[in-house]
Amino acid sequence: MRWFFLFCALFQVPLVQAADPLYEIELSVAGQGFDETFCWVHARAGVIPAKEPLVVMTLQRLQLSGSDVFFALNTMRSKDLGKTWTPPQEHASFARKPFPWGGHEDLEIAVSDFWPEWHAASGRLLGIGHTVVYEDGAVMKVRPRSTAYAVYDPAAASWSPWQILAMPDDPKFENAGAGCVQRVDLEDGTILLPINFKIRDAEAYSTTVLRCGFDGTALRYLGHGSELTISVKRGLYEPSLVRHGDRFFLTMRNDDHGYVSVSEDGQQFSEPVPWRFDDGSDLGNYNTQQHWVAHRETLFLVYTRRGAGNDHVFRHRAPLFIARVDPETLRVVRASEQILVPENGARLGNFGVTEVSAEETWVTVTEWMQGPGPKAHDTAPLVARGADNRIWVAKLKWKREP
Numbered sequence: 001m002r003w004f005f006l007f008c009a010l011f012q013v014p015l016v017q018a019a020d021p022l023y024e025i026e027l028s029v030a031g032q033g034f035d036e037t038f039c040w041v042h043a044r045a046g047v048i049p050a051k052e053p054l055v056v057m058t059l060q061r062l063q064l065s066g067s068d069v070f071f072a073l074n075t076m077r078s079k080d081l082g083k084t085w086t087p088p089q090e091h092a093s094f095a096r097k098p099f100p101w102g103g104h105e106d107l108e109i110a111v112s113d114f115w116p117e118w119h120a121a122s123g124r125l126l127g128i129g130h131t132v133v134y135e136d137g138a139v140m141k142v143r144p145r146s147t148a149y150a151v152y153d154p155a156a157a158s159w160s161p162w163q164i165l166a167m168p169d170d171p172k173f174e175n176a177g178a179g180c181v182q183r184v185d186l187e188d189g190t191i192l193l194p195i196n197f198k199i200r201d202a203e204a205y206s207t208t209v210l211r212c213g214f215d216g217t218a219l220r221y222l223g224h225g226s227e228l229t230i231s232v233k234r235g236l237y238e239p240s241l242v243r244h245g246d247r248f249f250l251t252m253r254n255d256d257h258g259y260v261s262v263s264e265d266g267q268q269f270s271e272p273v274p275w276r277f278d279d280g281s282d283l284g285n286y287n288t289q290q291h292w293v294a295h296r297e298t299l300f301l302v303y304t305r306r307g308a309g310n311d312h313v314f315r316h317r318a319p320l321f322i323a324r325v326d327p328e329t330l331r332v333v334r335a336s337e338q339i340l341v342p343e344n345g346a347r348l349g350n351f352g353v354t355e356v357s358a359e360e361t362w363v364t365v366t367e368w369m370q371g372p373g374p375k376a377h378d379t380a381p382l383v384a385r386g387a388d389n390r391i392w393v394a395k396l397k398w399k400r401e402p
Helices: 002-010 380-384
Strands: 015-020 023-031 038-048 054-063 070-078 107-119 124-135 147-153 175-177 191-198 206-214 219-224 237-244 247-253 259-263 291-295 298-303 320-326 338-341 351-355 360-366 391-398
Touching (some): 023 338, 038 107, 038 124, 070 107, 107 147, 191 237, 191 247, 206 237, 206 247, 247 291, 291 360, 291 391, 320 360
Antiparallel strands (some): 015 023, 023 391, 038 360, 175 191, 191 206, 298 320, 320 338, 351 360
């Protein structure tokens, strides 16, 4: 089976699986290959609706010799729903820039963990991520962090200069950002934006959902809801939100387990509980993000986990799985689980979900070409298993109602 996956990826052959009565999975590759110095990461797509929709995928380069050393945002575009893609285009407005702070004059700041999504009320493609500060080329350990955003201009094929979301003047928001998060846009244009935050020197993060206004140009803080955390290592972070039926569901990363919480209004959330299968066993997801797919009456979780013959993968972050969620018990239905993106030695933990149309939902992810320590930059073991920094596009093709 592994060689079949590799053949399909190498020759750009869509691979279709059919294991769920609601959808089929069609896999394709938007690009692949790397220079052993950098690789592509954080592939996430947004769709500008039109008679011929424009798909804009954002991604950025990672320096393999460092840890989370990111460079300027790039975009790839598709006008034929992912059949063909333009090469990555770098945006100078997202290049690193000097950032004097706290008596330090040699710092740089950049935007990472970006996620573009169509904001229907304003008719704009709004991308949101967070800032990262570098000192001597490495991520600064104790640093400020903010939610960053920009608006895409399809005619100019460019992003506006990124801006910072102004937050209340409170020490707990000095390190606060919306990196790698799924948001929910309400019918009136209000954005429910999950973030994680902490006091500067604290170890544990808390998660909350912001209410934001957006007028097509500026993103504004309007308020926030429950502040959720646990006293386990780095707390709760990298949250993602979805609306399903008349409730809101929040999934969060923790170093030991993924956690889930539910809300009636998208602001006040229940006590977080660890993700489990419907038989009561631990899901096996830890120290990485999970995201949602919602379609009609069914809710799905996309995640990675232990126990899949993947001990050689950094933090077991591949393959990428999808399974149904029981919205009443907040458990993952084990019998519905299937592999969404295959494992070729490289991690797949940082990914995005895009609602392309009523017929298709996409999951986009890159093969992140760093392995477990102590030689994380040595790509040879990953290449030996077939990894090639593929930019995967997994299309969930929804079947029509009977």
